[in-house]
Amino acid sequence: MPVFKLCLKIFIKKLPxxxxxxxxxxxxxxxxxxxxxxxxxxxxxxxxxxxAIINYDQSPLVTGLINGLKEIAHIVPLEDEPSxxxxxxxxxxxxxxxxxxxxxxxKFLAGDEVWIEKTGIPxxxxxxxxxxxxxxxxxxxxxxxxxxxxxxxxIAQHIQKDMENETKVNFSGGEEVQQxxxxxxFYYNYLAxxxxxxxxxxxxxxxxxxxxxxxxxxNACSPISAGSSNFQFILANGVYAVICWAIMVGFCILFDxxxxxxxxxxxxxxxxxxxxxxxxxxxxLVGNLVKNQDGISALTNxxxxxxxxxxxxxxxxxxxxxxxLKIASFTPTYWYVKANNTIANLNSFDMDSLxxxxxxxxxxxxxxxxxxxxxxxxxxxxQLSQEA
Amino acid sequence: xxxxxxNLVKRYGELTAxxxxxxxxxQGEIFGLLGPNGxxxxxxxxxxxxxxxxxxxxxEVFDKPMTPYAYDIKxxxxxxxxxxxxxxxxxxxxxxxxxxxxxxxDKIQKEAYVKEAIDFVGLGDFIKFSPKKLSGGLLRRxxxxxxxxxxxxxxILDEPTVAVDPQSRNKILEGIVALNRQGATIIYTSHYMxxxxxxxxxxxxxDKGRIIAEGTKEELKNMISLGEKISVEVxxxxxxxVKEIELLPNITSVTYQNHTLDIKSHKGKNNLENVxxxxxxxxxxxGTIYSEKPTLNDVFLEITGKxxxx
Numbered sequence: 097m098p099v100f101k102l103c104l105k106i107f108i109k110k111l112p113x114x115x116x117x118x119x120x121x122x123x124x125x126x127x128x129x130x131x132x133x134x135x136x137x138x139x140x141x142x143x144x145x146x147x148a149i150i151n152y153d154q155s156p157l158v159t160g161l162i163n164g165l166k167e168i169a170h171i172v173p174l175e176d177e178p179s180x181x182x183x184x185x186x187x188x189x190x191x192x193x194x195x196x197x198x199x200x201x202x203k204f205l206a207g208d209e210v211w212i213e214k215t216g217i218p219x220x221x222x223x224x225x226x227x228x229x230x231x232x233x234x235x236x237x238x239x240x241x242x243x244x245x246x247x248x249x250x251i252a253q254h255i256q257k258d259m260e261n262e263t264k265v266n267f268s269g270g271e272e273v274q275q276x277x278x279x280x281x282f283y284y285n286y287l288a289x290x291x292x293x294x295x296x297x298x299x300x301x302x303x304x305x306x307x308x309x310x311x312x313x314x315n316a317c318s319p320i321s322a323g324s325s326n327f328q329f330i331l332a333n334g335v336y337a338v339i340c341w342a343i344m345v346g347f348c349i350l351f352d353x354x355x356x357x358x359x360x361x362x363x364x365x366x367x368x369x370x371x372x373x374x375x376x377x378x379x380x381l382v383g384n385l386v387k388n389q390d391g392i393s394a395l396t397n398x399x400x401x402x403x404x405x406x407x408x409x410x411x412x413x414x415x416x417x418x419x420x421l422k423i424a425s426f427t428p429t430y431w432y433v434k435a436n437n438t439i440a441n442l443n444s445f446d447m448d449s450l451x452x453x454x455x456x457x458x459x460x461x462x463x464x465x466x467x468x469x470x471x472x473x474x475x476x477x478x479q480l481s482q483e484a
Numbered sequence: 485x486x487x488x489x490x491n492l493v494k495r496y497g498e499l500t501a502x503x504x505x506x507x508x509x510x511q512g513e514i515f516g517l518l519g520p521n522g523x524x525x526x527x528x529x530x531x532x533x534x535x536x537x538x539x540x541x542x543x544e545v546f547d548k549p550m551t552p553y554a555y556d557i558k559x560x561x562x563x564x565x566x567x568x569x570x571x572x573x574x575x576x577x578x579x580x581x582x583x584x585x586x587x588x589x590d591k592i593q594k595e596a597y598v599k600e601a602i603d604f605v606g607l608g609d610f611i612k613f614s615p616k617k618l619s620g621g622l623l624r625r626x627x628x629x630x631x632x633x634x635x636x637x638x639x640i641l642d643e644p645t646v647a648v649d650p651q652s653r654n655k656i657l658e659g660i661v662a663l664n665r666q667g668a669t670i671i672y673t674s675h676y677m678x679x680x681x682x683x684x685x686x687x688x689x690x691d692k693g694r695i696i697a698e699g700t701k702e703e704l705k706n707m708i709s710l711g712e713k714i715s716v717e718v719x720x721x722x723x724x725x726v727k728e729i730e731l732l733p734n735i736t737s738v739t740y741q742n743h744t745l746d747i748k749s750h751k752g753k754n755n756l757e758n759v760x761x762x763x764x765x766x767x768x769x770x771g772t773i774y775s776e777k778p779t780l781n782d783v784f785l786e787i788t789g790k791x792x793x794x
Contacts, residue, residue, distance in 0.1 A: 098585040106573045310569035313535050314630075316552070318586035319559035 099325050103302050103332030110301055114294050121290035125283050145222035147192040148174040155201035160252030161233050168229055191222040201248050277360050281440035283348045284364050285409050288429045292400035294340050295375040296382055299333050300392045303383025341372040363439040367457050371432045374460050377467035384474040403429035428463035431456045486511050486638055486669045492541030494527055501527045503693040514664050516684030517673040524693035525673040526566055529642050559587055562636030566643045568627045570615050577611040580629050587634035601633035621652025640671045657683055677780035696787050708786040710778045711751030714759055717771035718745050732758050
């Protein structure tokens with residue numbers, strides 16, 4: 097396999113330049129990923145809000161209401177002074193104040209119209225939630241009172257019993273809440289730039305070397321068939337691409353091993369591998385188009401950096417203008433990043449959930465096939481012109 | 485026959501680069517293809533190696549038709565291209581090792597051949613050098629080593645001494661003769677007539693894609709009327725003297741410039757003696773005298789009417 101070995105030797109000679117890209121990628125990945133890591137909830141924990149209750153009715157019914165509210169809120173003791181209560185609301189010491197009048201239970205059981213006074217912070221979700229609990233308690237109490245003539249203690253007991261029955265809530269699509277994929281998402285997005293750079297630099301350089309007419313003719317004089325030579329050439333480039341990909345994704349798994357044991361990681365790997373194929377195709381095309389090493393360096397910057405800027409590698413797609421994203425959608429990087437963003441938010445892994453991700457990855461694969469076809473046409477055309 | 489070419493025609497659009505070329509290269513000879521730049525030497529070589537498609541003709545190597553897929557033929561051919569074809573990314577050793585590896589699969593044998601080739605071209609002190617760091621002469625030697633390392637039966641050298649210093653040139657020419665002595669048949673193309681004359685056993689002269697002469701160097705020189713060229717350094721020669729010298733036997737042309745009298749004559753004995761007798765009898769002072777036989781350039785000049793280096 098002389099051609100295969102030769103390609104690997106040339107890759108190794110280019111290693112210092114390639115390592116600069118890889119090292120830079122790893123350092124930036126670590127720095128930025130560390131800075132952008134978000135603290136996501138790893139489960140649902142009920143929080144309690146602070147409320148105050150000014151109670152002038154010590155009946156069992158009201159005591160039951162207060163006990164019920166204690167389950168969802170902290171009761172803050174406050175004096176019944178208007179200024180104290182206003183300050184408590186203003187400074188968010190409490191979000192909700194409930195005032196229960198002295199004859200509340202009596203009037204309630206007699207069927208008279210009764211009022212309890214409530215004061216809450218405007219538009220506060222916490223206050224609305226407490227409000228709902230109070231209304232629910234009183235509605236159930238009203239229900240028991242209308243059905244039978246029972247005293248307030250009995251009503252309170254029934255309500256307590258009823259409210260102890262809770263409905264179990266499951267998160268749809270998974271029993272466990274997803275693990276944090278924000279680091280992986282950033283890492284794999286940034287991979288688009290680094291992988292592109294490294295592959296174009298390596299593969300295009302090899303193609304440029306072999307494209308040299310004198311060397312091509314010299315090799316054509318040898319007893320190695322064109323088929324075998326091409327096979328060895330493609331194999332070497334494939335090995336190089338897979339090694340680059342494996343090293344880069346390997347570091348992600350190493351850095352983020354706690355969150356890597358998920359189906360999301362498999363999808364990230366699949367998506368990045370398909371993107372690697374696309375980058376290889378583009379590298380083939382670049383190698384066939386450029387005439388010297390300077391051209392490769394220039395095109396590496398344009399092809400790797402340009403789409404990365406407009407496709408959401410460095411700046412999230414949410415912050416990029418619609419028109420820019422429309423332009424970006426003509427590049428594989430855009431679809432690759434879109435797929436990564438979708439994968440990061442996946443909790444369910446059935447076909448319906450995966451359809452969107454697979455669609456984006458499919459577009460990247462389409463780009464890979466198109467660029468490969470283009471590279472083969474350009475390469476063949478140039479070869480034929482040399483043989484004529 | 486090692487190489488047999490019959491009525492080869494290669495056209496580039498309107499231009500006929502090779503015009504009905506026929507040639508036979510016999511085993512064990514150094515066959516020279518001589519011609520000015522653009523005469524079709526490299527095109528002919530590229531056609532023989534099936535690197536170029538041609539319009540018409542038959543090419544056989546080792547008595548088998550030569551095609552791009554004739555790998556059993558290619559394994560016995562060594563090629564040294566006109567342009568140095570080596571990998572700049574590899575060292576001297578790695579280059580020779582790669583090209584030898586295209587032909588030799590046995591690792592131990594390959595290593596031995598590579599070492600032999602390095603010794604043969606005298607690059608032992610430069611094996612770890614990048615080709616970029618080699619001088620023009622050393623680079624040419626590397627190019628040769630890459631072409632001959634696998635010990636081929638037929639070696640084709642296409643202008644291997646272009647832009648090479650005289651010392652390296654001599655080394656290369658000596659090497660080619662040594663390879664021939666070791667049993668290799670050699671096709672050597674050049675536009676340097678001295679080189680071809682020095683090492684080739686048979687020579688074909690090309691011009692504008694056509695054969696203008698073929699044979700051994702003696703046969704070629706016998707084809708022309710020029711027998712001898714005499715140069716005499718003389719002082720104060722008159723126009724009348726020049727005209728009288730022109731009338732001497734066998735003399736075909738006489739020129740006198742910068743105190744040098746150039747005389748061309750047909751083949752024949754005593755040409756130099758007749759000229760010297762005339763000079764002595766007329767009391768003309770003279771200095772250095774040269775007499776030389778016709779060169780291949782004279783052959784080319786007489787047949788085409790132009791210098792070989794035109």
